[in-house]
Amino acid sequence: LFYLKNKKPVKRILLYGLDKKSVRDALNKLENNQKFFPLYQSGVARGRADWLVGINSTRAYTLLSQKNGYRGVLSVGRVQSPTLAIVVNRDELIENFVPQNYFLVIGEFNKGKTFNAWWKAQDNTPNEWLDEESRIKNKEVAENIANKVKNKNGVISKYEERIGEEGPPLPFNLSKLQSYANSKWGFSAKEVLDLCQSLYEKGLQSYPRSDCQYLPENLFPASKEILDELSNIDQLKNSASGADHQLKSAAWDDKKIGEHYGIIPTGEKIDNKNLSAKEMKIYLAVCERYIAQFYPNCKFKAAVLEIEVEKELFKATGRVILIPGWRSVFMEEKDDDEEEVDEKEQVFPDLKQGDKILCSNAKVEAKKTKPPGRFTDGTLIKAMTNVHTLVKDPEKRKKLKEIKGIGREATRTQIIEALVSRKLLNRQGKQLISSPAARILVKNLPASITDPALTAIWENGLEKIAANQLDFNLFMEKQIAWVTKIISDAKSGQIEIKVENNNINNTENKNKTEKDKAKQQQKYQNLAKKSQVNEGDSCPACKKGKMVKKVGKNTGKEFLGCSTWPKCQFVSWINKK
Secondary structure, eight states: OTTTTOOSOOEEOOOSOOSHHHHHHHHTTOEEGGGGHHHHHHHHHHHHHHHHHHHHHHHHHHHHHHTTTOOSOOOOOTTHHHHHHHHHHHHHHHHTOOOOEEEEEEEEEESSSEEEEEEEOOTTSOGGGBOTTSOBOOHHHHHHHHHHHTTEEEEEEEEEEEEEEEOOOOOBOHHHHHHHHHHHHOOOHHHHHHHHHHHHHTTSBOOSOOOOOOBOGGGGGGHHHHHHHHTTSGGGHHHHHTOOTTOOOTTBOGGGOOSSOOBOBOOOOOOGGGSOHHHHHHHHHHHHHHHHTTSOOEEEEEEEEEEEETTEEEEEEEEEEEEOGGGGGSOOOOOTTOOOOSSOOBOOOSOOTTOEEEEEEEEEEEEEOOOOOOEEHHHHHHHHHTGGGGOOOHHHHHHHHHTTSSSOTTTHHHHHHHHHHTTSEEEETTEEEEOHHHHHHHHHSOHHHHOTHHHHHHHHHHHHHHTTOSOHHHHHHHHHHHHHHHHHHHHTOOOOOOGGGGGGGOHHHHHOOHHHHHHHHHHHHHHHHHOOOOTTOBOTTTSSSBEEEEEOTTTOOEEEEETTTTSSOOEEESSOO
């Protein structure tokens, strides 16, 4: 429009999907493009502001660190920096964590059938017995309680039972699918996005970069055709054939559709020979979520009970699946990042309030508090999506929850990969761990950059631009002033990054044994004795770098070192005394 200086009328097509029906419907509802000009300005403002923060702050902090010998890039950005801070804070919490002992008293009760209940503190329980989570912290206290109730009769002081039901899980959006695949198969976020993109280009799945889990109602009539096609796939034959295409789950809701809808199969026939094993895993997972929308709700009976024995209180919860409904589509599985719990749900015998019951046994189970787990691609994306939980200000928290966190479905993967490629995050198996450079960077950055609430402030402004309530130029002026202050403050600061930390991510150096390193250093020393090198000469060791003047941190002496350091660590001292 601007580049070509076009003044002719322009119509815009709004596509929610690339299936024939969606395209036809959109072509019949073309809208005047001028209506979307404020939205365009909002997008431009977002891109320019992100660029201003990123290019200027990254350059400033990278140059500051390089004065102290650091050779990497210290990447800074509105989304990158809060994301990095989340990982750094988690890593430091884990490394500084001191485990504490606590003890569970588990009562075994019998009334035709044996079940367990767990001791709970009451109002009259001495505070010195308990930790901050109201758990017993002294083994002797726990053992005394166990001995006190063992083989004693108690009474069920409370028994509540209810019939409930739950609908199927919504179709995946990109973040949910990345978290699921990372937990189940260890796929990285980028790997999942690439697999989804491939399936999309092959016409098997809908658009992958979606943050929405709901489906447009105009796609519902095609469900029978899609289910029929899925029933031809061996792994889905039973579940797809048992689906009722007339059932309409809560996923079908036009009011909750954003720019795109949830990730679902298109119903195109698949060619097993044309799909990799990983593509097949992603495709089947997406299909199962879709198929589940055509099953009844899962119905269950839930119960909560309390038992008093010798004035001690025990509690337990139970749950019985009455009608599995959509649950029959999925195999019972547990996510790797799912937290372990001390108390398990169980099936109770026929009970009612007031029943007398024997505590046939009681045991003490020793436990230790555990730190939270290291982040993985999947759990970090969850943290980015739910970052509102880390923000105290209620208005900013509300805004972050509304916009589904920091980053977007299409950019979160890129953010993580950028932090990994710039050696700020290290991958160790499935885990993402912050590097020493990342920790120093986060400590040196102003809180306004590492605080996810910054995104909430920006989004308010960008929404006002889109609604034609805020001038584009005024928004940009404020961003320029803010970035200018950041750079000014950075210049007056100092980032201390030890040179030796640069080797942490160097695979070549990592794999060398101490013996190899010693031999290499001896080789460098012998070569230095034989060679007469001056500043600017080619490096006699690697033949690739140039000799540059440096100052030893510990000695204060000048020396010539290879410009490709740390790959080549040849040095020649200027003062050879």
